[in-house]
Amino acid sequence: MPAKKKTNAPPAGSATLAADPANDFRLGETYAPAPEATDHARVAPAYGLFIAGAFVPPASGKRFATVNPATEETLSEVAKAGPADVDKAVAAARKAFGPWNRLKTTERGKYLFRIARLVQERAREFAVIESMDGGKPIRESRDFDVPQAAAHFFYHAGWADKLEYAFPGRKADPVGVAGQIIPWNFPLLMAAWKIAPALACGNTVVLKPAESTPLTALKLAELIADAGLPPGVVNIVTGAGDTGAALVNHPGIDKIAFTGSTEVGKQIQRAVAATGKRHTLELGGKAAHIIFEDASLDQAVEGIVNGIFFNQGHVCCAGSRLLVQEGVADLVVAKLRRRMETLVLGNPLDKNTDIGAINSRAQLERIEALVQAGVEEGACIHQSGQKLPEKGYWFRPTIFTETAQSHRITREEIFGPVLSVMTFRTPDEAIEKANNTPYGLSGGVWTDKGAKIFGVTGALRAGVLWANTFNKFDPTSPFGGYKESGLGREGGLHGLAAYVNLTHN
Amino acid sequence: MSTRISVLKTYKLYIGGQFPRTESGRATALSGRKGQHIANLCRASRKDLRNAVVAARKAQPNWASKSAYLRGQILYRAAEMLEGRAGQFADELRLQGDSASSARKEVDAAVDLLVHYAGWTDKYTQVFGSINPVASPHFNFSVPEPTGVIGVLPPQAPGLLGLVAAVAPLVAGGNTCVALASPTHPLSAVTFAEVLNDSDLPGGVVNILTGLREEILPPMATYKDIDGIAAYGTTAAEQALIGENAALNVKRVAFHPADALAGDPYRIMEFQEIKTTWHPVAVG
Numbered sequence: 001m002p003a004k005k006k007t008n009a010p011p012a013g014s015a016t017l018a019a020d021p022a023n024d025f026r027l028g029e030t031y032a033p034a035p036e037a038t039d040h041a042r043v044a045p046a047y048g049l050f051i052a053g054a055f056v057p058p059a060s061g062k063r064f065a066t067v068n069p070a071t072e073e074t075l076s077e078v079a080k081a082g083p084a085d086v087d088k089a090v091a092a093a094r095k096a097f098g099p100w101n102r103l104k105t106t107e108r109g110k111y112l113f114r115i116a117r118l119v120q121e122r123a124r125e126f127a128v129i130e131s132m133d134g135g136k137p138i139r140e141s142r143d144f145d146v147p148q149a150a151a152h153f154f155y156h157a158g159w160a161d162k163l164e165y166a167f168p169g170r171k172a173d174p175v176g177v178a179g180q181i182i183p184w185n186f187p188l189l190m191a192a193w194k195i196a197p198a199l200a201c202g203n204t205v206v207l208k209p210a211e212s213t214p215l216t217a218l219k220l221a222e223l224i225a226d227a228g229l230p231p232g233v234v235n236i237v238t239g240a241g242d243t244g245a246a247l248v249n250h251p252g253i254d255k256i257a258f259t260g261s262t263e264v265g266k267q268i269q270r271a272v273a274a275t276g277k278r279h280t281l282e283l284g285g286k287a288a289h290i291i292f293e294d295a296s297l298d299q300a301v302e303g304i305v306n307g308i309f310f311n312q313g314h315v316c317c318a319g320s321r322l323l324v325q326e327g328v329a330d331l332v333v334a335k336l337r338r339r340m341e342t343l344v345l346g347n348p349l350d351k352n353t354d355i356g357a358i359n360s361r362a363q364l365e366r367i368e369a370l371v372q373a374g375v376e377e378g379a380c381i382h383q384s385g386q387k388l389p390e391k392g393y394w395f396r397p398t399i400f401t402e403t404a405q406s407h408r409i410t411r412e413e414i415f416g417p418v419l420s421v422m423t424f425r426t427p428d429e430a431i432e433k434a435n436n437t438p439y440g441l442s443g444g445v446w447t448d449k450g451a452k453i454f455g456v457t458g459a460l461r462a463g464v465l466w467a468n469t470f471n472k473f474d475p476t477s478p479f480g481g482y483k484e485s486g487l488g489r490e491g492g493l494h495g496l497a498a499y500v501n502l503t504h505n
Numbered sequence: 506m507s508t509r510i511s512v513l514k515t516y517k518l519y520i521g522g523q524f525p526r527t528e529s530g531r532a533t534a535l536s537g538r539k540g541q542h543i544a545n546l547c548r549a550s551r552k553d554l555r556n557a558v559v560a561a562r563k564a565q566p567n568w569a570s571k572s573a574y575l576r577g578q579i580l581y582r583a584a585e586m587l588e589g590r591a592g593q594f595a596d597e598l599r600l601q602g603d604s605a606s607s608a609r610k611e612v613d614a615a616v617d618l619l620v621h622y623a624g625w626t627d628k629y630t631q632v633f634g635s636i637n638p639v640a641s642p643h644f645n646f647s648v649p650e651p652t653g654v655i656g657v658l659p660p661q662a663p664g665l666l667g668l669v670a671a672v673a674p675l676v677a678g679g680n681t682c683v684a685l686a687s688p689t690h691p692l693s694a695v696t697f698a699e700v701l702n703d704s705d706l707p708g709g710v711v712n713i714l715t716g717l718r719e720e721i722l723p724p725m726a727t728y729k730d731i732d733g734i735a736a737y738g739t740t741a742a743e744q745a746l747i748g749e750n751a752a753l754n755v756k757r758v759a760f761h762p763a764d765a766l767a768g769d770p771y772r773i774m775e776f777q778e779i780k781t782t783w784h785p786v787a788v789g
Contacts, residue, residue: 151640168632169770262755265755266752266755267752269755270748270749270752273744273745273748273749273751273752274741274745274748274749281755283755462780463779463781464780464781465780465782465783466783467782467783467784468785469643469783469784472783474640474645476637476639477781478637478647480779482778483732483754483755484755485755487757492635492647492781493635493647494635494647494779502771
């Protein structure tokens with residue numbers, strides 16, 4: 001499909017509620033703007049690479065722009081790390097590894113506690129920059145991303161001197177230098193997910209943030225310097241896929257931790273196959289969200305909305321396949337369409353905003369192409385009627401009904417605010433449809449029957465299951481996928497295993 | 506006086522609880538140290554592998570849903586059966602070149618290892634599961650669940666103990682598997698299938714092929730309905746083959762040295778997925 005610019009108006013023949021004034025529930029337009037102040041957020045015009053405790057220019061001198069997806073304005077120019085820079089960062093991490101590993105574990109933990117506190121102290125600034133760089137609503141960056149990032153450092157800080165209790169019958173030693181590659185959907189939080197457990201277990205790291213959202217990782221580097229962390233323990237190199245590849249293929253890396261697409265994850269698994277490098281992969285998903293007719297439907301609808309529209313659907317565990325029991329399908333879809341109209345779409349820095357900007361033009365084009373495929377394959381599209389801002393990358397909340405399991409929109413990860421609805425009659429049919437995917441990251445079940453909750457969540461082949469809730473996260477709660485959604489876990493007791501080598505006591 | 510002619514055993518494959526010949530009709534002769542003919546072994550084909558994977562896939566959900574107590578009893582039953590047939594196994598190990606004393610020791614160790622894993626079935630979820638104290642009003646817990654269908658390359662030797670060490674932790678953890686018996690020690694593998702078949706182990710939980718590694722490993726490594734591979738005593742080239750093809754469907758892969766045969770709950774855990782479940786907590 002040829003790339004289109006901001007043309008996610010419904011295709012001809014599709015239904016929008018807004019077309020009928022009687023169905024116009026766009027309460028959002030009645031809210032007065034409530035923008036978050038940005039004057040306290042300090043973004044430098046240019047950033048270097050954070051290597052051995054200092055910002056240094058890239059060897060090539062090359063930089064690239066990071067753009068605010070809501071305004072298309074350049075926020076800053078960041079360094080493009082080449083192989084020479086990656087080499088330098090890995091060398092710094094290697095040099096720092098011995099002393100960091102020998103540091104008394106209680107002291108190692110105290111550095112992480114410091115970082116947690118510093119994140120909390122500068123929470124608002126980080127939230128504002130996260131929303132500017134990535135397009136997510138300030139309500140989410142303020143109430144979710146940043147507090148969770150601080151919590152991850154706080155949780156893992158406490159593990160540093162307690163690892164002997166984590167692995168029964170085994171001694172846990174650090175793996176060494178970890179290369180970590182993170183995505184653009186939760187930039188600061190993913191950095192915390194990666195750095196905190198690695199450091200707690202005594203490793204040093206080279207982290208590569210996503211190309212389109214490097215700023216909060218670079219701000220985290222400033223904060224890490226403020227914390228007095230020994231130089232080289234954390235190194236941050238910015239760049240695109242080739243920077244990531246240089247990191248994956250670097251012989252000085254002992255372990256790769258990757259969060260991103262299944263496609264790139266498979267490339268990494270292949271690349272490290274004959275090297276003996278440890279690796280953990282958090283990959284894509286196509287979660288089934290199952291609504292039984294005995295569920296509290298109003299709560300379920302809120303769960304569905306949160307499941308697919310949280311962070312514009314840029315969530316690997318998004319509940320992107322809705323499975324509704326036949327008897328309540330029409331009712332649930334009607335409630336959902338009504339609720340969709342009330343979502344406030346627009347300025348990510350506005351505290352009322354529910355749906356922010358799509359992270360990048362490239363991602364918008366991917367979403368548009370898949371939605372177009374859904375229409376062409378015969379599914380029925382319903383889009384809400386919000387007005388889209390003039391500038392920036394936007395996509396209306398969208399649901400498809402009349403979908404088949406063979407449609408691309410029900411098989412492929414869209415990573416946008418697009419929900420595919422299917423129906424089922426029996427629990428067995430729901431389970432079979434839910435599991436009919438190569439992915440297995442997450443899933444959701446809504447029912448008021450306790451036995452059914454355990455029966456159905458037990459049968460779903462996925463790593464994180466939400467019953468009568470959705471998209472909940474916590475540092476103590478392991479996260480990760482079955483099947484092609486990945487290898488290993490992050491968070492909780494189980495996430496520590498990714499960053500240790502175990503030997504007999 | 507005429508001497509009695511003994512009845513020799515036909516060694517076959519073990520697929521889906523049955524003992525078929527290879528569909529390919531091919532055989533490999535196994536000879537003793539003095540060059541004497543011992544037996545013809547089935548040379549399994551990639552079609553036999555496929556049949557075995559289909560059987561393992563079909564058996565897996567049912568096996569995983571059995572109670573941990575029952576899985577433990579079935580593994581213990583396998584130990585009983587093996588103990589009772591220790592003499593037969595010792596004889597076969599000697600035919601394959603082992604000394605009498607090492608053969609008997611190996612059978613004893615295999616029995617003890619089965620008992621060890623029989624005892625783990627209802628404990629590893631307690632040791633490696635968790636309740637997670639999340640900072641919101643939710644009940645949140647994590648449990649290990651079996652990965653699914655695992656391809657197994659046991660060590661070349663020891664032929665019996667190696668197979669048990671590779672297969673028992675998988676089965677204890679609710680996985681099903683397809684194992685390619687050691688080409689140098691295949692007899693005890695086929696006879697071990699008879700032990701399993703006499704232990705109320707449902708058909709398809711363990712499937713055993715005999716044949717050539719170089720013939721079976723490539724299709725096993727690329728097979729997308731195999732969820733993981735446990736390989737013992739592999740060469741660097743074999744590891745590269747397995748590792749690179751694992752990326753086709755994000756297979757879980759575990760490599761171990763040929764002598765890593767001790768009982769170990771972490772051997773169960775390497776083919777377990779951690780499932781975490783959330784539910785709100787409220788009164789009314």
